[in-house]
Amino acid sequence: MSAAIAIEGLSKRYGSLQALDGVDLRIEPGEFFGLLGPNGAGKTTLISVLAGLARASEGRASVMGHDVVDDYRAARRHLGVVPQELVFDPFFTVRETLRIQSGYFGLRRNDAWIDELLDSLDLTSKADTNMRALSGGMKRRVLVAQALVHKPPVVVLDEPTAGVDVALRQGLWAFIGRLNRAGHTIVLTTHYLEEAEALCNRIAMLKQGRVVALDTTANLLRVARNAQKTVRLRLSGSTLPVALAARQPVRDGDAVTIPLGNYAELEQILAEVRQSGESVLELDVVQPDLQDVFMQVMTRH
Amino acid sequence: MSEHLLPIAVPATDIRGGFVTLLYKETLRFWKVSMQTVFAPVVTTVLYLMIFAHVLANHVEVFPGVAYSSFLVPGLAMMAALQNAFANTSSSMIQSKMTGNLVFILLPPLSPAEIVGAYVLASMLRGFLCGTAVLLVGAWFAPLPVAHPLAVVVFAMLGSASLGALGLVAGIYSDKVDQLSAFQHFVVVPLTFLAGVFYSVQTLPPVWQAASHLNPVFYMVDGFRWGFFGAADVSPWLSLAVVAACVAVVNGWAMLLLKSGYKLRH
Ligand SMILES: Nc1ncnc2c1ncn2[C@@H]1O[C@H](COP(=O)(O)OP(=O)(O)OP(=O)(O)O)[C@@H](O)[C@H]1O
């Protein structure tokens, strides 16, 4: 079976700027894939090449086995893209926008699916409202609906939750999750790393146009957690027990944070606290999250 | 939401559906604001007709037996058709580029030929509406014979297809609205005004006559007018050849731009 997305040796230069630098990536059908990276890393450029909005300087890309240049018609029928920029056509209402987008893909009489999309994205009451009169978050959801109007097997969302409120973000992810369970491949970029951690089964991190990390989310977290945990303690006394001073503690208000190699060390730390005659008022073991992994990867490369 | 509605197989599509929809959208775009895109230009043109016909009525008779006001009507109708065909594609393209909503037509599986075809056909329709309205009002002012109806239709279509495609080209090249309006005011308007709309170029001094013959819009107007009066400044066949070449060249140019992705796909 061909990959949902296959990218080989992809480079993209804008003048002297190397926006993508030899990217290889293979995303399998059914994956929920996260594309992370700081501003300017090349995420949108990568998506643009997939969508045919930008042309690669070197290398090739395909969607469900269809080359995005040589077989662009098939590639684009299999791909739905939510662009990062909040764009809309002020001439039309929400429903007109979706009908027209549907028509561009050669799908007429698609109203049942359009109604379904409007409902899932909480836009039914705005169906006949002009695009101009929508709030930013609503416009963003129309963009999501537009990307899905032709039921593409591969859906790429470039920061779909930027500017969407918490409740609707939850709703949006629930909906995208259902699409994923129904078999759609989902690729997303986001700067909310907790979203990526919760949703994505696999993650690629980009920096300056290169893939600097590529693994399952679980593996990325496991490696980081084995390497680095901390315990945060709030003690009854205000001075730090002498025995703890050797553990490189970091003061943090009236609490102290101590690196933790493994859980056995926790037992020793507590014993040291007891021996000093103090007691523990609060204790948190802090595990690195995707944000920590991300920061580590970015500083390492 | 029920999951059975999410088949992973791509839905069967109508291969011409994309083109038809883009044509519909480009038509709807101007039709929704037809006060500005059809009615207003027709009113302006009719004002020209009233003023010029009144001022010059007794001074010139261009073709034997044809009153000046009659002579003026087809020229003005063609000018309205051409200018509005240009305005339709150019404004649509520049607006979509500026607002970024051009992605909506760059993402679907539309070919360069479908995009050019839909934009140009919609502009021809707007040109046709404007031109017809001017003719209808004009026929009420002055007698208007129609010697060769087929020629009238053919020149109208080819002329607006040329200017529609030119508008698309100009819209693609321009990065800002001022660049586009400079092109419109320094190229399109002079070419149409100096195409013998208000006069027969045979009444001009030889130098200007020769210069007029370098203006492709002159042939559009002249051929169109021949369709009404059976008389023209140059042979209608020459006009037809020039206008057909214009259609081919400008549409080919637009096609090349879309194929290369120039300024549209980075
Ligand atoms: N059309 C363009 N012309 C010139 N340079 C561009 C163009 N598009 C992007 N770039 C440059 O390419 C690099 C990658 O940009 P890109 O938009 O892909 O980043 P990104 O990872 O999506 O960032 P963000 O998180 O801010 O959206 C940036 O340095 C950007 O300035």
Ligand SMILES: [Mg+2]
């Ligand atoms: Mg981006």
